[in-house]
Amino acid sequence: MPLSPALSTSAPAWFKERATNAWSQFQTLPLPSVRDENWRYSNAKSIPLESLANADVPDSDVVKVAVAASVELEKWSARLVFVNDCLAASESSQLPAGVICVPFSQALEQHSDAMREHFMQRQMQLGSEKFAALHLAMLKAGTVVIVPRGITVPAPIEVFHWVSGENAAIFPHTLVIAEDNAAVTVVDHYRSCTSEAGFSCAVADLIGKPGSHVTYIACQEMSEEAQAMHLSSTVAGKDAQMKSFQLQLGANWSRSESVSDLVGKGARSDMLSVSLPLGDQIVDQRTLQNHKAPNATSDLLYKNALYDSSRTVFSGLITVDEGAHYTDAYQTCRNLLNSDTAEANSLPGLEINADQVKCSHGSTSGPVSEEELFYLKARGIPDNEARRLIVLGFADDVIQRIGNDAIEQMIHARVEEKFARLG
Amino acid sequence: MSLKIENLQARIGEREILKGLTIEIKPGEVHAIMGPNGSGKSTLSKVLCGHEDYEVTGGSATLDGEDLLSLSIDQRSRAGLFLAFQYPHEIPGVTNANFLRAALKARKPDGEDVDAIAFYRQMYARMDQLEMDRSFTGRNVNEGFSGGEKKRNEILQLMMLEPKYAILDETDSGLDIDALKIVSRGVNAMRSAERGFLVITHYQRLLNYIQPDIVHVLMDGRIVKTGDRSLALKLEEKGYDWVKDEALPAAA
Ligand SMILES: Nc1ncnc2c1ncn2[C@@H]1O[C@H](COP(=O)(O)OP(=O)(O)O)[C@@H](O)[C@H]1O
Ligand SMILES: [Mg+2]
Numbered sequence: 001m002p003l004s005p006a007l008s009t010s011a012p013a014w015f016k017e018r019a020t021n022a023w024s025q026f027q028t029l030p031l032p033s034v035r036d037e038n039w040r041y042s043n044a045k046s047i048p049l050e051s052l053a054n055a056d057v058p059d060s061d062v063v064k065v066a067v068a069a070s071v072e073l074e075k076w077s078a079r080l081v082f083v084n085d086c087l088a089a090s091e092s093s094q095l096p097a098g099v100i101c102v103p104f105s106q107a108l109e110q111h112s113d114a115m116r117e118h119f120m121q122r123q124m125q126l127g128s129e130k131f132a133a134l135h136l137a138m139l140k141a142g143t144v145v146i147v148p149r150g151i152t153v154p155a156p157i158e159v160f161h162w163v164s165g166e167n168a169a170i171f172p173h174t175l176v177i178a179e180d181n182a183a184v185t186v187v188d189h190y191r192s193c194t195s196e197a198g199f200s201c202a203v204a205d206l207i208g209k210p211g212s213h214v215t216y217i218a219c220q221e222m223s224e225e226a227q228a229m230h231l232s233s234t235v236a237g238k239d240a241q242m243k244s245f246q247l248q249l250g251a252n253w254s255r256s257e258s259v260s261d262l263v264g265k266g267a268r269s270d271m272l273s274v275s276l277p278l279g280d281q282i283v284d285q286r287t288l289q290n291h292k293a294p295n296a297t298s299d300l301l302y303k304n305a306l307y308d309s310s311r312t313v314f315s316g317l318i319t320v321d322e323g324a325h326y327t328d329a330y331q332t333c334r335n336l337l338n339s340d341t342a343e344a345n346s347l348p349g350l351e352i353n354a355d356q357v358k359c360s361h362g363s364t365s366g367p368v369s370e371e372e373l374f375y376l377k378a379r380g381i382p383d384n385e386a387r388r389l390i391v392l393g394f395a396d397d398v399i400q401r402i403g404n405d406a407i408e409q410m411i412h413a414r415v416e417e418k419f420a421r422l423g
Numbered sequence: 424m425s426l427k428i429e430n431l432q433a434r435i436g437e438r439e440i441l442k443g444l445t446i447e448i449k450p451g452e453v454h455a456i457m458g459p460n461g462s463g464k465s466t467l468s469k470v471l472c473g474h475e476d477y478e479v480t481g482g483s484a485t486l487d488g489e490d491l492l493s494l495s496i497d498q499r500s501r502a503g504l505f506l507a508f509q510y511p512h513e514i515p516g517v518t519n520a521n522f523l524r525a526a527l528k529a530r531k532p533d534g535e536d537v538d539a540i541a542f543y544r545q546m547y548a549r550m551d552q553l554e555m556d557r558s559f560t561g562r563n564v565n566e567g568f569s570g571g572e573k574k575r576n577e578i579l580q581l582m583m584l585e586p587k588y589a590i591l592d593e594t595d596s597g598l599d600i601d602a603l604k605i606v607s608r609g610v611n612a613m614r615s616a617e618r619g620f621l622v623i624t625h626y627q628r629l630l631n632y633i634q635p636d637i638v639h640v641l642m643d644g645r646i647v648k649t650g651d652r653s654l655a656l657k658l659e660e661k662g663y664d665w666v667k668d669e670a671l672p673a674a675a
Pocket of ligand 1: 458
């Protein structure tokens with residue numbers, strides 16, 4: 001059975017209409033061509049659309065195993081587990097009063113106005129209109145978080161999305177709205193129940209109203225037979241501080257598109273990513289830092305440690321609109337090549353239409369520094385352990401910027417576990 | 424028992440830098456090597472540690488009878504050789520504490536780990552001696568450290584690894600007088616009948632604080648003069664030229 005939308009009857013009419021339109025849009029839009037600038041060095045045919053199928057309602061055994069494996073952070077304010085886009089577990093008693101953190105379907109019914117205002121209101125800008133349309137058409141699961149003014153959610157909200165079944169596809173959605181001066185951290189995990197092929201096509205929209213703090217972490221650890229797509233956007237209002245982190249460890253092909261709009265004066269957005277591809281894994285990363293207001297800062301740091309015949313593509317663009325004076329925008333991609341056959345492609349870019357702007361972009365690719373190795377070995381650390389420390393340090397250098405010890409430790413441990421799988 | 428360097432010759436690319444250098448350091452002794460910039464002081468220290476840029480073309484180096492030159496870089500360190508670098512490298516993302524633990528773990532039998540509580544107790548005691556703030560344990564190795572902080576960090580590693588022979592390469596450069604005193608105190612605390620030191624310096628100032636038993640002058644890849652502490656004072660007063668004048672006619 002090929003993919004086909006299964007509309008929930010309880011959804012509001014506006015949503016049904018958008019989903020129906022999205023389905024026809026998905027069917028009409030052509031697959032992006034490799035000649036499309038947003039798809040250079042990558043290939044949308046990596047996603048086997050023809051062989052994918054709607055994910056089945058999972059067996060109770062599968063659900064039990066997935067729920068039991070959904071433990072990462074020791075402390076959380078709320079935790080939701082989805083298996084094949086079906087809610088399998090949820091616990092939210094630790095949330096401060098007034099904070100909304102509900103499954104997507106419930107948000108549609110109970111918070112229709114807020115959803116109507118904020119749900120997928122932005123144009124895709126980095127090449128995946130077709131996949132965003134597919135996501136909207138197929139969407140039934142995910143998490144909607146709305147934090148009222150001035151409220152800080154103390155511990156992270158942690159969400160697990162599991163896919164089970166050969167060629168099954170899931171469409172996880174995340175919508176976070178932090179009202180004025182609110183603060184929240186949300187962690188999404190994308191995982192496969194087995195080593196089967198499958199597809200996750202996720203969308204995450206993060207909206208930071210003036211003075212809010214939003215930290216968003218996406219950990220992609222799908223099966224190495226799977227494909228993973230993550231389309232995210234952040235909107236940073238006046239003096240808002242947005243931080244997003246992408247961990248790409250799984251899938252044989254993954255693509256992340258991350259757009260950050262700085263729409264309020266004094267806003268800040270940190271865009272971070274770590275990947276550690278092995279074998280013939282491909283990690284495709286597209287980013288956009290849009291400065292639309294003055295005195296805002298965006299700082300992007302993506303690091304990839306490549307092994308074997310793996311490949312990464314980083315394509316990043318900074319745009320500074322007219323009037324966005326005193327912008328500070330930085331973009332750095334560093335690739336650590338641990339094999340002669342690994343390949344890192346970097347396409348940095350800048351478009352500046354304002355004055356008094358500080359912008360820098362740069363990318364580096366190379367093997368482990370001999371001088372770093374010498375320093376560690378000169379202290380008695382053997383070659384393989386020295387390399388391990390340097391590669392984990394290379395990743396930790398980004399991880400340390402998250403600014404939350406528990407999350408940093410969790411991500412470090414995931415990277416370390418993947419590293420241990422190296423020969 | 425000694426760190427014994429005999430007629431050591433080494434080059435980088437086509438360039439001869441060490442041209443037959445001989446020194447023997449016994450446990451309990453502190454030797455100083457002084458010499459003008461470019462004479463080969465750092466080269467000697469890096470060659471002994473096994474830096475791969477340098478090719479040894481002749482001579483020998485042994486540590487308590489063991490052939491150093493046949494060991495890998497990390498084996499040399501575990502055999503008991505330590506170098507406090509003139510320019511310590513930064514290691515992004517690796518904290519000082521993790522780095523030191525890894526270095527200590529490498530000295531344990533396979534699979535055995537460092538006792539975390541004893542490790543931190545020891546490290547904090549050593550840091551107190553060096554007047555280093557405890558926050559340095561969680562900071563990445565040498566990243567964003569001032570020149571003086573890097574040098575203290577080198578001595579902290581020396582104190583934690585307790586080598587048999589320690590080479591200090593211009594540990595005084597970049598230190599103000601207070602830091603110099605603190606670092607010297609740390610080094611002096613490590614002096615013992617079981618440990619030998621080779622203190623490399625351009626200036627005699629350091630030798631007021633770390634007093635050597637023997638002073639050598641290195642010029643153009645060779646030891647051209649050896650004496651006691653008074654030699655260092657004479658070098659400070661008169662510069663290096665008189666040694667050159669003494670040494671060169673003999674070579675001519
Ligand atoms: N990597 C290198 N490549 C080329 N020449 C070098 C290199 N390292 C050192 N040298 C040369 O070797 C000589 C000795 O250098 P060095 O041992 O650093 O001297 P010192 O430490 O006594 O100042 C100098 O002339 C220096 O220019
Ligand atoms: Mg030197």
